[in-house]
Amino acid sequence: MGKTISEKIISEHAGRSLKSGDISVVDIDLVMSQDGTGPLAVSQIEKMGFDSVKNPEKSIFFIDHAAPSPRRELSNSHSVLRNFSKRTGAILSDVGQGICHQVLVENYVCPGDIVIGGDSHTCTSGALGAFATGMGSTDIAVGYTLAKTWLKVPDTIKVNFNGMLNEGVYAKDIIIYLIGKITSDGATYKAIEFGGEVSDRMDMDGRFTISNMAVEAGAKTGIFNSDGITRTYLEKRDRSGCFKSIYADEDALYEKVIDIDCRIIEPMVSQPHTVDNAIPVIDLEKIMVDQVFIGTCTNGRLSDLRVAADILKGRKVAEGVRLLVVPASKEIYIEAIREGLIEIFIESGAAIQNPGCGPCVGIHQGILADGEVCLSTQNRNFKGRMGNPDAFIYLSSPATAAWSAVKGYISDPREAG
């Protein structure tokens, strides 16, 4: 019997052949946490009686969630991470470097790796053909100290995105569509492997968006084959040495296969307060927006900013609407400046903020008022997510977000022309 990608990668890291349902202690290639989960990981490391990390060059702490710190308690938590990194030699990615998941794929993750992260969207790295999954601080603490974790090899759902994408439809629309179909727990405990012509042709930025949101269907990870597109991405980053071809065997056993014809998918939004509350934009009543946010580990990449700038060029954000733009990493920020995208955003009326998670986690940089509506390119619209349980969050692609900022209400980006 052939193996799924998860079965292959986990078997290799366990040193024996495993199949779905098996449980094993495995070696890990990368372990990371961020300023929301890292401080607790550090205190758990100390509780276990350790004061070191096993592989410092493969252990990373990111300060991205509340960066720069908006208050004293968080500044002190940041100090914990800075001091621990200094003491142990672990890598610190400090204020301004960018969101953990983006910096990881840019600089650290290789196809075939096992990555564990103290952040649920660690599954983003699955787009490179890695087995990447989110865990809590204690599991991450053990990962730092032993470079090991225990895993149950998940069953896999194969999702084939077939056909082609319609005009105005992006990776974000098809993943929202999928989650609307299978619901917020449709893939709980399982891996999703993404295939089909649309996936095979998709650029890495689109693949990152899709893998990022696998957890919104409950999945443990969301994986793509590593192929020529993966190789080119790594080559451009001077990391071609870490390319490895990762794919499932022809006769791999899937729990189920879901075939989606992308030609029927239109621009989508998730309505409050769950991601699976999905609807095509054209079926939505007129929803006025107070704030539009373009950024995050889901959609703060260069191709996202290009699409948004293309729509905003020569146009103004509607009166009464606040548009916030946050590049996902320092590199993306610099390139967006070089390409003139940032100037277009500012001219249109947007406020640009430094690379990081921005207002997505509800800590700072754009907390909503009571009753306000935000359209965001983030991955999650749970009640209270953006700092106020009495506000309403809709999710969309950067194109829909940009055009809606111009119109003042949630609008179909195909009208932008």
Place this chain on the structure above:
Amino acid sequence: MSKNVKILRGTSFKFGDDISTDLIAPGRLFHLRSNLPELAKHVLEDADPEFSRKVKPGDFVVGGKNFGLGSSREHAPAIIKLAGVGAVLAKSFARIFFRNSINVGLPVLVCDTDKIEEGDELEILLSRGIIRNNTRNIDLKFNPLPEVMIKILNDGGLVGHIKKNRGFNL
């Protein structure tokens, strides 16, 4: 009855489907993550503002499907435990929340929670897999935990397990 049978007793606090970690430990209280006893005063506040004042040691949180979906924040099960909750019962749990709960030593039990209402008096026989609803006079079964998780729970959580064995011994 063997004295080894651990029994939990308490009152049910009923919540709906899809209780997210944002409802349990919201991001607006991010700064309290370094002060768990303070954060615990706000546990589940955005789902039930009165919960943390009403809950008594040993009481149960009872949810619907997909309890604990969302972020990896271990602070969510940690403050449910700190608030004195004896166990969380739900039709299903999100993966990271489930694993975190075991790691912090909070029992999480999968059962048919339609048979439990707000305020029901429950008795849980952990090692026997039985939940006795004394208000409604019915017994519910819960799915046994995977063996590796029982080992971790028995060591008092993952920190205890690693400390005891100087590594994994699963």
